[in-house]
Each structure stands twice: as structure tokens, then as C-alpha cells.
Amino acid sequence: MTIDVFLTRTAAFLPFSPVDNEEMEARLGQAGDRPSRARRLVLRSNGIAQRHYAIDPATGEAAMSNAQLTAQAVRALGDVQEIGPVDVLATGTSLPDQLMPGHGVMVHGELGWPRLEVVSCAGVCLAGTAAFKHAWLAVRAGDARRAVATGSELSSSFMRGANFESELAHRVEQLETRPEIAFEKDFLRWMLSDGAGAVLLEREPRGPRPLRVDWVELSSAAHELPVCMYAGGERDAQGRLQGYMRTPPEQWARQSTFAVKQDVRLLNENIVRATLREPLLALMHKRQLQAQAIDWFLPHLSSHYFADPVAQCLQEIGLPIPRERWFTNLASKGNTGSASPYIMLDELLRSGRVRPGQRLLMFVPESGRFSSGFIHLEAL
Numbered sequence: 001m002t003i004d005v006f007l008t009r010t011a012a013f014l015p016f017s018p019v020d021n022e023e024m025e026a027r028l029g030q031a032g033d034r035p036s037r038a039r040r041l042v043l044r045s046n047g048i049a050q051r052h053y054a055i056d057p058a059t060g061e062a063a064m065s066n067a068q069l070t071a072q073a074v075r076a077l078g079d080v081q082e083i084g085p086v087d088v089l090a091t092g093t094s095l096p097d098q099l100m101p102g103h104g105v106m107v108h109g110e111l112g113w114p115r116l117e118v119v120s121c122a123g124v125c126l127a128g129t130a131a132f133k134h135a136w137l138a139v140r141a142g143d144a145r146r147a148v149a150t151g152s153e154l155s156s157s158f159m160r161g162a163n164f165e166s167e168l169a170h171r172v173e174q175l176e177t178r179p180e181i182a183f184e185k186d187f188l189r190w191m192l193s194d195g196a197g198a199v200l201l202e203r204e205p206r207g208p209r210p211l212r213v214d215w216v217e218l219s220s221a222a223h224e225l226p227v228c229m230y231a232g233g234e235r236d237a238q239g240r241l242q243g244y245m246r247t248p249p250e251q252w253a254r255q256s257t258f259a260v261k262q263d264v265r266l267l268n269e270n271i272v273r274a275t276l277r278e279p280l281l282a283l284m285h286k287r288q289l290q291a292q293a294i295d296w297f298l299p300h301l302s303s304h305y306f307a308d309p310v311a312q313c314l315q316e317i318g319l320p321i322p323r324e325r326w327f328t329n330l331a332s333k334g335n336t337g338s339a340s341p342y343i344m345l346d347e348l349l350r351s352g353r354v355r356p357g358q359r360l361l362m363f364v365p366e367s368g369r370f371s372s373g374f375i376h377l378e379a380l
Contacts, residue, residue, distance in 0.1 A: 011076035047304030051193035051334025092127030128338030197342020275365035
């Protein structure tokens with residue numbers, strides 16, 4: 001027998017004050033011997049007005065680890081004496097502080113909570129949603145009374161100017177006619193930012209704004225598509241990803257092996273089809289989804305550049321959710337990767353705009369190898 005699962009608390013942690021578009025380069029550090037000529041073009045396309053970095057504005061130094069960032073979001077859920085004993089901690093991130101041990105146990109160590117089950121989910125933007133599903137399943141199966149799930153990113157650790165080669169002039173010129181090229185390695189630092197979010201899942205609908213978690217669906221298109229977004233490796237002549245352990249250490253810096261990279265052509269050709277159209281068509285049949293029964297649509301958008309293609313896709317497949325029912329805080333909170341769904345949901349719930357009986361559909365794509373996730377919730 002399965003058990004209903006309720007999301008009873010949300011929290012987000014965004015370090016320091018927001019950084020606007022004019023401050024970005026000073027905070028991240030200049031790449032090369034002159035200011036970036038790509039920044040304004042990238043920002044015009046992605047629509048982000050401000051974001052947060054875990055960089056001390058006074059010193060320019062990193063102020064916290066990913067584990068510390070995540071622990072701050074978990075603490076914002078409430079004191080463990082207040083919320084009750086937690087049985088499961090499931091974490092997700094693209095960029096853990098170390099290769100091993102797992103991110104989850106490092107967060108547990110920061111929290112200092114008593115012994116509990118800890119799970120670390122890896123990946124790109126979907127890592128936080130995978131952690132959410134593990135926590136949800138643990139409660140649903142009766143193995144846990146309470147579970148905490150998190151998503152977090154410390155992108156600034158990779159986006160510092162010192163880590164990047166100077167932008168190539170021909171790529172900057174291409175931005176004028178192909179804005180999607182903004183996702184190339186040299187330009188990703190104008191896209192990504194830091195943040196963490198957390199949710200508490202329980203068997204009982206406690207608190208002022210509980211949501212019932214109806215279902216969580218994850219899927220991957222890796223059986224048909226190659227790697228698109230990656231770090232810690234290089235693609236060979238056949239396009240196959242070779243991990244950093246197959247690259248001589250002396251070449252890591254020379255080849256920017258640990259920089260975040262993306263195949264823009266592959267992204268542009270497949271992201272909507274592989275992460276939205278095909279999996280959502282299957283879910284519409286499986287879950288009997290209808291546009292009029294979705295009161296809030298929360299898409300994780302890496303850039304506003306993709307908003308129109310997503311809207312067009314929804315129209316074409318017969319799920320035309322009007323824009324007034326969309327909620328995204330990309331412009332004000334930035335692209336926080338696996339933390340983005342948590343940060344969006346927290347802001348929407350705290351706004352007081354969600355009414356009892358309303359249903360929410362969250363959409364979380366990632367371009368690592370074209371995976372996607374959907375979460376369906378109902379407000380009580």
C-alpha cells in the first residue's frame with residue numbers, strides 16, 4: 001500500500017546581495033586582458049537581470065562550499081527540533097566540492113544531524129529533481145516519515161575569470177545572428193549562478209500551505225543522443241566523451257578539461273523535442289493531463305531564449321498552458337541549475353498566489369544527455 005506524500009515546507013538560500021549585469025564581470029573576474037565583448041549580447045538573449053554568487057564582495061574570494069550553501073537552505077526549513085526527526089536526506093548538484101565522498105554526506109556533516117539515510121544524486125539540472133524523487137519514494141513506500149530533498153549549485157567556482165581563456169572574436173560576432181551560441185564554453189559564465197533550495201516531505205499535510213505530491217516522472221534520451229553539456233572530460237574525434245582520467249594531468253589546464261562546455265548545435269536541435277515534446281506527450285496519455293487542469297506551470301529555463309519554443313511546443317502537442325499561468329524567477333534569481341525548481345517553488349508559495357485545489361506542473365530539463373523531469377502537485 002502506498003502512502004500519500006505532502007510537501008510541507010520549502011526554503012531557498014541565495015548568497016550575498018543580488019549582482020546586476022553591470023557588476024558581474026567585476027565579481028567573477030575578467031577573463032583575459034580586456035573586458036568581455038560577449039557579455040551584453042549573452043545577457044540580452046538570456047533575460048537575466050540579477051543573480052547571486054557565493055563570492056565575498058569585499059575580498060573577491062569564495063565565501064562558502066557547495067555543502068555549506070546546501071546546509072544553509074536546509075536550515076531555513078526550520079530547526080530539526082521544530083520539524084521533527086528526518087529519516088532521509090537526498091541531495092542533488094552538478095558541481096560537488098570534491099570527487100569523493102558524496103555531496104550528501106558532506107551536507108550531513110555540515111548540519112550535524114543524527115544518523116540518517118543520505119543519498120547523493122549527480123547529473124546536471126535534473127540532479128535536484130532526482131533527489132526529490134528519492135525522498136518522495138522513501139516517504140511513499142513507508143520507509144521514512146520525513147525526508148528532506150535539496151538542489152544546489154556553486155557555479156561561481158567554475159565561472160571565475162581566471163579559469164577561462166579569452167573569448168574568440170569570431171564567436172562574439174556569431175552571437176549577433178545566432179544567439180544560441182551564447183551557451184558555448186566561453187559564454188556560460190554569463191548564464192550560471194549560485195543558490196540552493198530544500199523541501200520537507202512528510203506523511204501528514206502540516207503547515208500553512210501544504211502540497212500533495214501526486215507523481216514524479218524522470219526520463220532520459222541518452223539511448224539516442226550523445227553528450228551535450230559536460231565538464232571533466234573531452235570529446236574525441238567521434239564525439240564520444242572521454243573522462244578526465246584518460247587525459248594526462250598536465251593537459252587539464254591547457255585544454256580547460258574541467259570547464260563547463262556545451263555543444264550548442266546539438267542543444268538547439270534537440271532540447272525541446274527530447275526533453276519536452278516526447279516525454280510530455282507520453283505523460284499526457286499516461287496521466288490524462290489537460291491544460292485547463294494545470295493552474296501553475298513552473299518550467300526551469302536556462303535562458304528566456306527558450307520560452308517561446310517551449311510555449312510553441314505546448315501549443316503543438318495540445319497542452320496550451322497560457323503564459324499568465326507560468327511562473328519563473330529566472331530574471332531575478334538567475335539560472336541556478338538543479339536548485340532552480342526548489343527556488344522557483346519556494347518563491348511562488350511564499351507569494352501567497354497558490355490557492356487550495358490548484359494544481360502545479362513543474363518541468364525540469366537538462367542538456368547533459370537530454371534528460372527531463374516532471375513533478376505534479378496539488379495545493380490543499
